[in-house]
Amino acid sequence: MNPTDAPDAGRQTPGFAYRGRLAPSPTGFLHLGHARTFWVAQERARTNGGSLVLRNEDIDSTRFKLEFVSQMIEDLRWFGFEWQEGPDCGGPFAPYNQSERFNLYRAALEKLRDGGFIYPCTCSRKDIRDAASAPNAENEEPIYPGTCRQNRESQIVNRKFSWRFRVPDGETVSFTDGNCGPQTFVAGKDFGDFVVWRHDDVPAYQLACVVDDAAMQMSEVVRGADLLVSTARQLLLYRALGLPAPGFFHCALVRDEKGQRLAKRHDALSLRTLRGQGKTPAELRRDWAE
Numbered sequence: 001m002n003p004t005d006a007p008d009a010g011r012q013t014p015g016f017a018y019r020g021r022l023a024p025s026p027t028g029f030l031h032l033g034h035a036r037t038f039w040v041a042q043e044r045a046r047t048n049g050g051s052l053v054l055r056n057e058d059i060d061s062t063r064f065k066l067e068f069v070s071q072m073i074e075d076l077r078w079f080g081f082e083w084q085e086g087p088d089c090g091g092p093f094a095p096y097n098q099s100e101r102f103n104l105y106r107a108a109l110e111k112l113r114d115g116g117f118i119y120p121c122t123c124s125r126k127d128i129r130d131a132a133s134a135p136n137a138e139n140e141e142p143i144y145p146g147t148c149r150q151n152r153e154s155q156i157v158n159r160k161f162s163w164r165f166r167v168p169d170g171e172t173v174s175f176t177d178g179n180c181g182p183q184t185f186v187a188g189k190d191f192g193d194f195v196v197w198r199h200d201d202v203p204a205y206q207l208a209c210v211v212d213d214a215a216m217q218m219s220e221v222v223r224g225a226d227l228l229v230s231t232a233r234q235l236l237l238y239r240a241l242g243l244p245a246p247g248f249f250h251c252a253l254v255r256d257e258k259g260q261r262l263a264k265r266h267d268a269l270s271l272r273t274l275r276g277q278g279k280t281p282a283e284l285r286r287d288w289a290e
């Protein structure tokens, strides 16, 4: 499978409008790592004469806090981000809050179920840890051993379950990343069957992301290089759902002085803290260039 050969990947065709997005999740303060990736996304949209969408990825109600949304928007504006569509300003593909788009995710889930692409999984985290084999790629989740592949929904009574996508074992998924070049992952080896709908009745990141990027007609997705393998998963979802896939541009991750990836726990590097210390966005951006 090579989606970049598909006609819909013809992003340079005349009259084709570049559409990019910022897709932060309001589970903590934005930090410099997010800002850097988002800045690349904004630059990509600007240099391609396109538009930028702000999508609020607030699907995870267990972790998301309401006050973070307005703070997140304020931090982004302070840093110099400008978007043409978003939860604060609306647009042709509204709503831009994922929590308001569940009907779309559910429709996609039903399509996957009707097409036989997914199966109900009753495994606990411990079951998977005990039975799974380690993946090849660094920082990846263990490969699901396929325990529940034969499950039928009708056989599961009074038990919570998640929906898992059955990957085509041994199939090579290739794409050409706009930044990292040609990428190749083998289904069942580099990544296994993955959850598309969680046991707590919430769509998984992979499904919501694919549904929204297609519905919002994104032409390119800019995000951190930690999601390269996820892109392979998502390409399988695009195919299963019969949706055109966007182009991808994965950026190197910002690391701290110890070489660790920045995470939301690095409070010292949150935009809010840096702003409180009197740093300006221009100064912070200048440091990236060094």
Ligand SMILES: [Zn+2]
Residues within 6 Å of the ligand: 120, 121, 122, 123, 147, 148
């Ligand atoms: Zn299972």
